Amino acid sequence: MVFMLKRAVCHLLLAICFCQMLTANSRQKKKSMAKVITPRSEDYSKWYVDVVKHGSMAEHSSVRGCMVIKPHGFAIWEKMKGQLDKMFKDTGHVNAYFPLFIPKSFLSREAEHVEGFAKECAVVTHHRLMSDPNGKGLIVDPNAKLEEELVVRPTSETIIWDTYKTWINSYRDLPLLINQWANVVRWEMRTRLFLRTTEFLWQEGHTAHASREEAVEEAKLMQKIYAQFAEEWMAMPVIQGVKTANERFAGAEDTYTIEALMQDGKALQAGTSHFLGQNFAKAFDVKYLNQNNKEEYVWATSWGVSTRLVGGLIMSHSDDDGLVLPPKLAPTQVVIVPIPKPSPEIGEVAELIMRELKAKGVSVKYDTDPKKRPGFKFAEHELHGVPVRLGIGKRDLEKGQVEVARRDTKEKTSQPLKGIVCYVTDLLDEIQKNLFDRAVRFREERTTSVDNFDDFKAVLNEKGGFVSAHWDGTTETELKIKELTKATARCIPNDAVEEEGKCVLTGKPSKGRILFAKAY
RNA sequence: CGGGGCGUGGCGCAGUCCGGUUAGCGCACCUGCUUUGGGAGCAGGGGGCCGCAGGUUCGAAUCCUGCCGCCCCGACCA
Numbered sequence: 001m002v003f004m005l006k007r008a009v010c011h012l013l014l015a016i017c018f019c020q021m022l023t024a025n026s027r028q029k030k031k032s033m034a035k036v037i038t039p040r041s042e043d044y045s046k047w048y049v050d051v052v053k054h055g056s057m058a059e060h061s062s063v064r065g066c067m068v069i070k071p072h073g074f075a076i077w078e079k080m081k082g083q084l085d086k087m088f089k090d091t092g093h094v095n096a097y098f099p100l101f102i103p104k105s106f107l108s109r110e111a112e113h114v115e116g117f118a119k120e121c122a123v124v125t126h127h128r129l130m131s132d133p134n135g136k137g138l139i140v141d142p143n144a145k146l147e148e149e150l151v152v153r154p155t156s157e158t159i160i161w162d163t164y165k166t167w168i169n170s171y172r173d174l175p176l177l178i179n180q181w182a183n184v185v186r187w188e189m190r191t192r193l194f195l196r197t198t199e200f201l202w203q204e205g206h207t208a209h210a211s212r213e214e215a216v217e218e219a220k221l222m223q224k225i226y227a228q229f230a231e232e233w234m235a236m237p238v239i240q241g242v243k244t245a246n247e248r249f250a251g252a253e254d255t256y257t258i259e260a261l262m263q264d265g266k267a268l269q270a271g272t273s274h275f276l277g278q279n280f281a282k283a284f285d286v287k288y289l290n291q292n293n294k295e296e297y298v299w300a301t302s303w304g305v306s307t308r309l310v311g312g313l314i315m316s317h318s319d320d321d322g323l324v325l326p327p328k329l330a331p332t333q334v335v336i337v338p339i340p341k342p343s344p345e346i347g348e349v350a351e352l353i354m355r356e357l358k359a360k361g362v363s364v365k366y367d368t369d370p371k372k373r374p375g376f377k378f379a380e381h382e383l384h385g386v387p388v389r390l391g392i393g394k395r396d397l398e399k400g401q402v403e404v405a406r407r408d409t410k411e412k413t414s415q416p417l418k419g420i421v422c423y424v425t426d427l428l429d430e431i432q433k434n435l436f437d438r439a440v441r442f443r444e445e446r447t448t449s450v451d452n453f454d455d456f457k458a459v460l461n462e463k464g465g466f467v468s469a470h471w472d473g474t475t476e477t478e479l480k481i482k483e484l485t486k487a488t489a490r491c492i493p494n495d496a497v498e499e500e501g502k503c504v505l506t507g508k509p510s511k512g513r514i515l516f517a518k519a520y
Numbered sequence: 521c522g523g524g525g526c527g528u529g530g531c532g533c534a535g536u537c538c539g540g541u542u543a544g545c546g547c548a549c550c551u552g553c554u555u556u557g558g559g560a561g562c563a564g565g566g567g568g569c570c571g572c573a574g575g576u577u578c579g580a581a582u583c584c585u586g587c588c589g590c591c592c593c594g595a596c597c598a
Contacts, residue, residue, distance in 0.1 A: 036559090045592075064590070120597070155598095189521075189596060196598070249598095269598060308598060340556035375558035393557055403557085520598090 036383070039320045044264045051314055052193045054383045055323035065191040065198035069307070072384060075331035077201065077310055081181065083233055084203065084305065087225050093177040093205060098159050101150040106158035110283040113157065116250020120187040122152040152185040157251065157302055160206045161284035168208060168298060170289045175218070176208040194311030195520050202306035208298045210288065212277070215299035219275040222303040223256040226271035234309065235326040235435035236260050236316045237443055238270055239466070239515060241491025246475045253277035259490045259515070261443045262315040265464020267490050267517035270312050273303035317435050323385030324407055326435050327428040334364040334424060335386045337377050339393030342368045346392050349417065353390065356421040362428065382407060387431050388424055408434055449513065456504050460485050466517050470510035472503035481505055487516045
């Protein structure tokens with residue numbers, strides 16, 4: 001009896017303590033944790049814009065559809081660019097630069113290519129402005145009309161193949177493996193920060209080869225490189241596959257793609273590599289003399305990834321507290337926050353840690369801003385996606401430890417100062433891996449095989465993600481599916497197995513499954 | 521191009537329906553003091569042709585007409 005009473009009292013005490021903790025907690029929350037990010041569950045689009053904004057990635061400019069990439073966002077792009085550029089060069093490519101302007105007539109040389117891009121081109125018609133004779137401001141000088149209008153490049157195949165014509169004469173000039181980093185303009189009707197802007201930054205590789213086989217091999221190689229980059233650096237798992245005829249690049253014989261799945265269950269085409277056959281060689285009359293002194297058209301590829309990848313990066317890992325960046329692409333990998341403010345003692349320890357981390361190639365910052373308090377800094381670095389935060393205060397120094405907070409799981413632990421550098425470098429590796437594994441798990445949960453159209457629709461509506469289904473191989477069916485479900489054929493995966501089946505829509509025979517999804 | 525929304529100090533908004541002191545509030549900024557282990561408090565201070573152009577009126581951020589711009593949702597696309 002006494003025992004039971006004791007227990008009851010004990011419970012009561014516990015309950016009271018718990019209550020107090022709760023109130024204290026929620027009071028604190030209400031008072032200090034000003035949430036600036038709309039939760040994903042509430043409004044995914046708004047969440048995305050909030051993360052971009054508060055992560056200091058980019059903002060809308062005063063020009064419709066165009067964004068300003070801010071230093072933090074640009075630093076991430078620069079890291080991506082640096083790694084990709086290295087991978088291109090390691091596989092024998094060199095960089096060059098071709099003009100922003102393309103004569104209008106060039107674009108029409110390759111029939112399908114025009115068809116694909118004509119509707120979204122910005123066109124330069126004049127080369128001079130003048131004061132408005134009727135008042136203030138400037139007008140386009142009607143006397144300064146261009147003889148041939150210039151198109152702002154939506155992609156550079158035409159201007160590049162016009163140039164290659166003069167560069168390629170013999171089989172000795174092949175293969176020609178060139179890449180350019182550039183901006184392009186596509187006048188889209190609807191834009192979204194990073195994912196689809198009127199002007200965007202990208203790289204475009206354009207290669208010329210002596211044989212079909214070699215060109216196909218090149219296109220596939222670049223797909224592999226993109227996939228490797230996405231997975232190892234962005235921690236963004238991708239499906240490698242080939243596009244259906246309908247989704248193919250305008251002017252290509254085959255388009256190889258990497259497709260990623262975003263947290264809202266929509267697919268993102270993250271990079272494409274095209275086997276162009278001899279289409280552009282024929283359109284621009286690019287021939288070479290083979291070893292038998294016979295003229296032949298060259299075989300071509302083109303491949304590109306853009307600042308859209310940054311959007312993919314954000315939507316793969318970030319959460320309701322802001323950006324989450326994979327350590328390999330984070331401009332700052334570790335931040336040290338003095339608690340409550342910088343002091344000589346903390347500074348000494350911070351300098352020591354920084355020196356050792358930098359020696360190991362880790363980018364680290366010591367946040368000495370005296371005007372911001374620790375809590376503010378915590379929130380700010382979380383919004384910016386800094387993978388690891390070290391908190392050092394007087395209590396830590398006394399115990400010879402530091403507080404380690406990881407951004408991906410938001411776990412906080414105290415670690416001994418001794419060996420902290422190894423701990424942190426290991427932790428960065430672990431975070432990189434965890435982000436990738438987490439994204440793979442998410443994609444697996446959101447990839448569903450279906451065998452009839454009712455299930456197909458139900459899966460798309462209820463859980464989204466990739467739907468793996470049989471398809472009869474016709475564009476007609478593909479379009480019908482799109483009309484009925486808004487889902488598009490993302491790709492025929494490279495690792496698809498041969499499997500007899502029936503088309504999910506028409507019931508006609510099919511030899512394998514392909515992936516469908518609603519897409520960005 | 522259709523549908524919706526918005527335009528007011530650097531940023532975010534209220535005020536507009538129903539016209540009437542000196543156009544408010546929060547954040548940020550400047551000064552000072554007190555603070556500092558999860559977005560500090562107090563006091564004082566600076567900053568506005570209310571998107572543009574006409575009109576109605578004694579009087580317009582507010583009403584009317586026209587224009588411009590941006591965002592969101594769709595159709596087109598990376």
